[in-house]
Amino acid sequence: MPDATPAPLVLREDMHGWCRLTLNRPDKLNALTVGVFRELRAHVAALRDDDTIACVVLRGAGRCFSAGHDLADIATGEEVPSRGWHSETLRLMEKLPMPVIAAVHGHCYTGALEVALACDFIVAADNARFGDTHAKWALTPIWGMSQRLPRRVGVATAKRLMFTADMIDAAEALRIGLAESVIPLDRFDAEVAALAGRIAANSRFSHAANKRLLDATDGGALDAGLQWEVMENEGVGPDMRARIAAFTDKKA
Incomplete structure (x- = not known):
């Protein structure tokens, strides 16, 4: 009889002193749901007091980091424990005692960008694309975009991205300070692992x-x-x- 247990929505893999958390809805471009956040929050809670882990890498399975907040969930209404529950979850991740790296390849839009911004810094594959599309859908940020984006890129650049809903590529993300480095996709996993290893080797x-x-x-x-x-x-x-x-x- 086949195993009916659903696949985890967020996978944890422990390496040598660091761990990888992977958003795991590749068939839906890792679109973010309450279920994804619930599992992410559980991993964050477990990592908070884990003295075997000195660095965390957050990435997406399959073709991209994440296409963003699942619009189907938004349209049908989401049941969340509290109004600020998503934002609180990201703040808990942000306050982990170890560095957290967002390793972004492919799409990273709106809610996904808010998740990436809650990491200590972003490294991008050369096929990464970023954007804030709240205004395109008549939405407003509630996961931290209005606070973290201007702190990362400056107020005027944040306004430009938020008002236009334009997509930018990895090179532009690097130029404006959104990403810290751009890595060719064929070397992305290896170089991110090496970076995490260097961080984990420190105190x-x-x-x-x-x-x-x-x-x-x-x-x-x-x-x-x-x-x-x-x-x-x-x-x-x-x-x-x-x-x-x-x-x-x-x-x-």
């Missing part, structure tokens, strides 16, 4: 402390941020001596 303690510091001072006055850095400094991690000893022993 989890430092990653968590740096994320908290950046989050607390983002957009504030420089002098206030410098004072915060001094007064709220979290010191050195428990692995500091071992890391220095390993380095000096290697040089000896």
Whole structure:
């Protein structure tokens, strides 16, 4: 008798010190539903206290990262636990103690872009395309677009993208600072894995402390941020001596 268990909507694969979360509705271009968010939220909750993972890569299965919020779900009405539940889920992901990378290939539109923006940074395959189409469908953002997009690319550029609903390619995303790098599609998986490995090789303690510091001072006055850095400094991690000893022993 065939197994009737549905496939996970978000897959987790643990690597060497890092993990990959994959949006897993490839037949629907990974369109985002309440079910997808529910599984993503469960993975985020599990990762929050997982001291074996020092980096997370979020990507999509099949042809693209995600075509965005499932319009069929929007049209029929979605049952969510609360009005801000999607936004809250992305904020929980954003506040994970380890770096989270959005690895974007193919489509990344509207709701999918809001998900990617909640990651620490975006790396793009050379076939990636980005856009905010809220205005095309007479919708308004509620997952964070109006807050994260201008912080990433500047207010005027965010307005241009939001008002026109234009699609941009990976090269333009890199130019405006939306993406941090562009990688040929045939090397995308390998180079993202290598990037995650380099991050995972560094101190989890430092990653968590740096994320908290950046989050607390983002957009504030420089002098206030410098004072915060001094007064709220979290010191050195428990692995500091071992890391220095390993380095000096290697040089000896």
